[in-house]
Every structure is written in C-alpha cells, then in structure tokens.
Amino acid sequence: MRIWIDLANSPHVPFFRALAEEFAARGHEVEWTAREFAQTVELARAAGLSPTVVGGHGGRALSGKAGNLVGRAFALMRWARRRAFDLAVSHNSYSQIVAARALGLKGVTLMDYEHQPANHLAFRLASRVVVPRAFPGDALRRYGARPSKVLRYDGFKEDVYLADYRPDPRALAGLRRSLGATPESVLVVVRPPASEALYHRFENELFDALLARLSSDARARTVFLARTNAQREQFAALLARDKFVTPQSALDGALLISAADLVVSAGGTMNREAAALATPAATIYAGAWAAVDEQLVNEGRLVRLRTRADVDALPLEPKPDADARRATHVRAQVADLILEP
DSSP states (O other): OEEEEEEOSTTHHHHHHHHHHHHHHTTOEEEEEEEESTTHHHHHHHTTOOOEEEEEOOOSSHHHHHHHHHHHHHHHHHHHTTSOOSEEEESSOHHHHHHHHHTTOOEEEEOOOTTOTTHHHHHHHOSEEEEETTSOHHHHHHTTOOGGGEEEESSOTTHHHHTTOOOOHHHHHHHHHHTTOOTTOEEEEEEOOOTTSTTOOSOOHHHHHHHHHHHHOSSEEEEEOOSSHHHHHHTGGGOOTTTEEOOSSOOOHHHHHHHOSEEEESSSHHHHHHHHTTOOEEEOOOSOOOHHHHHHHHTTSOEEOOSHHHHHHOOOOOOOOOOOOOOTTHHHHHHHHHHOO
C-alpha cells in the first residue's frame, strides 16, 4: 500500500517513525506531510523523514483553530489528490481526517486522550479509531466512534518507539555536561502546559510554583522545554540563567529523558516517555486526567501533583535504578491494527 502519514505535533514524529519502519518491513511505502508547529518539522527532518510542510497552527482562539483546520484540510486535499494513496494515518490530525474523508480515502486515527473535544470530529470522520486498551468505552461512544470501527492495543503509544530503546552511556554523560549538570546536580526536565491546545482552556498556577521550587534548590539544574517561542518569552522572567537551560533547538527526547533524574510535565506524552524509560516522572497537568495516566499512577510510575504542598514535597534527588517497561510487542500490534483490512 501507499500510506500517507501526517505529523501534526512533535510527539507524532518518533511514534510514526517507528511505525513507518514496521510498514516498510512489510512492503508498504510511506509519504509524509507535517504541520509547522512545536518543532514538529525540525524533529521530522532530524529523523530523516523529509515531510512536505503544509500549514501551521491556528493559535489559541477557537475561530483561528476552525479556520486553520479547514484551510489546511483544503491544502492537504490538493497535495494528496493525485498521489494515489491507499491509506491516511495520523494521531488525530483533524485536517488530514477531513481531507481523507473528502477524497474518499480510508483514514485511520489513533488517540490516547479521551477529554479532547475535537474527538467529536475525528472519531466520526475516520474509518477506523485505534486507542489504548485503557481508553474509556463511554468516551468512544460519546464522541461518535461506533464499536465496529474501534480497535484497541496494549500499553501506551510511547511503547511503540521506546520499548527497545537503550541509550549510549557516553552520549548520556555528554548530554548532561552540555546542559551544565555536574555529578552533584539533579537534572530536571520540565515541560510547560499546552496553553494553545483546545483541551487546555484554563490557567495552571501550580506550574509557577514548580519553577520557584526548582529555582530555590541548590542542586537542581532544570531543562525548560518551551512548546513555542511565545511560551519561552512568557516564562523568561522566572527562569534564572544559572538554574535553567532553555534549548533553542530540538533535543533528542529519549536521550534527554534517559539522562534526567526527574521529568515534570504539564502535558502527557513526556511523562509517559519517562515512565517507559524508568525515569521518575510527575505530572502537574491541571485538566481532566487521561485513563492511561491513571494507569501509570496505579503502577507507581507517575506521581500526581495536585497542590502547592505536593510541589514543595517533590523529591529532588539522583535517579534510582529501575526497570524500563520493555513492552516490545506493542509496535507490531499497533501496526497490525492500522493495516487491518
């Protein structure tokens, strides 16, 4: 088959790169498009994917999001119309799902967050919906995904690309040095809220408290991974230069998390990546929780920060030895579900 994959956000890059290798091993051909947002294009090119860049982000306003979705869908339709694809695949790329439906092309969407309002659109228009086993059935029904189009996989989407990951110890040591971490440092990776996302329409006051806590700890060396340039500027006044590193270009995410002693994110993907790689992780997300994250809490692989007292009590210490998840069967299982006739 000829498969079209659209990368709408940065976490999609390692996920679909791993799946594309699986598709290629089975004799299928892949072409890529990508949205200019949150270092998605930069990461895709660094991964050797060479996507065609189509559109960007619509901003925080709902009107901008709607207009951007429609405009990008038309642009993707024009790009895909004469390429004779057999299958369109994304992780809830709404514009691709609309374009595929308009072209009469079979479209598969994957999703792992049941509180995303735009699931209403994606789940109704997609030909198939692939979700983790923990994804609640009532959310699928509420968003219009008929049981006949839903398929489930074990584990988490992060298992697809991290289950067999083993970092080079020399690369780990080199990265820590380059980030200014000494042998005595506690290296913390922080990801701020996805403040422009449709599912994130609220303030997160605890995040500022977290930055203050990290600023006051003598051993903490913190990597602040801004999602956008605007976000980097927004938090600049809170980031003391002798305590924080704010990368200007994309880093190797798996290597960074493996090098870290602690990951704290106000999103979901990076926390689950840390859980997969046995790096201690805490979530400071203030919105409705995903079932996949509840599962990680129950497994003891993720800590939830609910209050200022939780933030103040968060241990800042070197990473203990622990076993990674190594759910190596998930990649092939997800590929089977996507390619199922």
